[in-house]
Amino acid sequence: MIDIQGVSVRYGNHQILDDISFQLDDDEIVCVLGPNGSGKTTLLKTILNLVPFSGEILINGQSVKKYPRKTLAKEVALLSQHQVVQRGYTVQDIVLMGRFRYQQTGLFNGYSKVDFDYVDTLLADLGLWELKEQEVVKLSGGQKQLVFLAKIMAQNPRLLLLDEPSNHLDIKYQLEMIAFLKQWRDQRESGILGVFHDVNLALHLSDHLLMLKEGRILAKGSFSEIGTITNFQTLYETQLVEYYLASLEKWQQLLK
Numbered sequence: 127m128i129d130i131q132g133v134s135v136r137y138g139n140h141q142i143l144d145d146i147s148f149q150l151d152d153d154e155i156v157c158v159l160g161p162n163g164s165g166k167t168t169l170l171k172t173i174l175n176l177v178p179f180s181g182e183i184l185i186n187g188q189s190v191k192k193y194p195r196k197t198l199a200k201e202v203a204l205l206s207q208h209q210v211v212q213r214g215y216t217v218q219d220i221v222l223m224g225r226f227r228y229q230q231t232g233l234f235n236g237y238s239k240v241d242f243d244y245v246d247t248l249l250a251d252l253g254l255w256e257l258k259e260q261e262v263v264k265l266s267g268g269q270k271q272l273v274f275l276a277k278i279m280a281q282n283p284r285l286l287l288l289d290e291p292s293n294h295l296d297i298k299y300q301l302e303m304i305a306f307l308k309q310w311r312d313q314r315e316s317g318i319l320g321v322f323h324d325v326n327l328a329l330h331l332s333d334h335l336l337m338l339k340e341g342r343i344l345a346k347g348s349f350s351e352i353g354t355i356t357n358f359q360t361l362y363e364t365q366l367v368e369y370y371l372a373s374l375e376k377w378q379q380l381l382k
């Protein structure tokens with residue numbers, strides 16, 4: 127369980143997160159919605175202790191600031207928006223890197239059969255099997271996105287932090303990814319905190335939504351609790367939201 131208590135982040139004089147508090151259960155999926163620059167990415171980075179913050183973040187009762195890096199990587203993994211990969215690495219190479227946290231301390235002696243089997247299963251489940259030996263720099267944006275998702279899943283963390291994971295994915299892959307993430311949660315009871323600009327996908331995936339505006343929580347709850355026109359209009363500062371929500375309802379009916 128993640129317990130975020132009064133977390134604030136500043137960059138210079140700029141307040142990016144302001145007194146954020148919420149909890150995320152081990153098997154809960156929360157999707158964060160908010161306009162550009164509202165602090166969504168910063169929130170994910172802060173949970174991994176990559177950004178200086180005030181307040182407290184407890185992971186299974188222990189402060190994130192006290193976790194050794196390697197132990198933290200078994201608890202929480204982040205899929206960033208921007209991934210850089212050098213030439214020469216195959217899909218299998220990149221996903222195997224997610225298993226690094228499971229190697230014995232000291233000199234790295236290579237991956238075990240357990241690691242290779244773990245990666246093979248992930249590649250098959252994510253539809254990447256055919257690409258296993260391909261060089262990652264030569265893949266499409268969507269294929270790369272799935273490879274990096276597989277890499278963080280190879281860490282076998284108890285919480286996935288996903289920063290706009292549906293970027294670059296076509297509709298088929300988006301729906302398959304959502305189904306895969308739900309299956310992942312159901313089988314492993316791992317929580318997911320995902321940032322989405324696509325409200326429709328966020329609704330489809332999440333148990334709860336967290337609306338973030340100017341670094342503060344505007345609302346948190348299920349769509350039926352907080353998905354009001356007023357909240358969406360306040361969040362995105364547009365009157366057109368009424369039409370958008372009407373089209374969302376049609377999508378939700380189709381996806382049922």
Ligand SMILES: Nc1ncnc2c1ncn2[C@@H]1O[C@H](COP(=O)(O)OP(=O)(O)OP(=O)(O)O)[C@@H](O)[C@H]1O
Nearest residue numbers: 137140142160161162163164165166167168169321
């Ligand atoms: N390293 C940094 N130094 C200074 N300011 C930063 C830094 N990183 C982010 N910011 C600022 O913090 C604010 C929040 O950024 P953040 O990336 O968290 O927003 P976001 O909600 O994820 O945005 P988007 O939807 O556009 O990805 C922005 O004003 C951004 O300019």
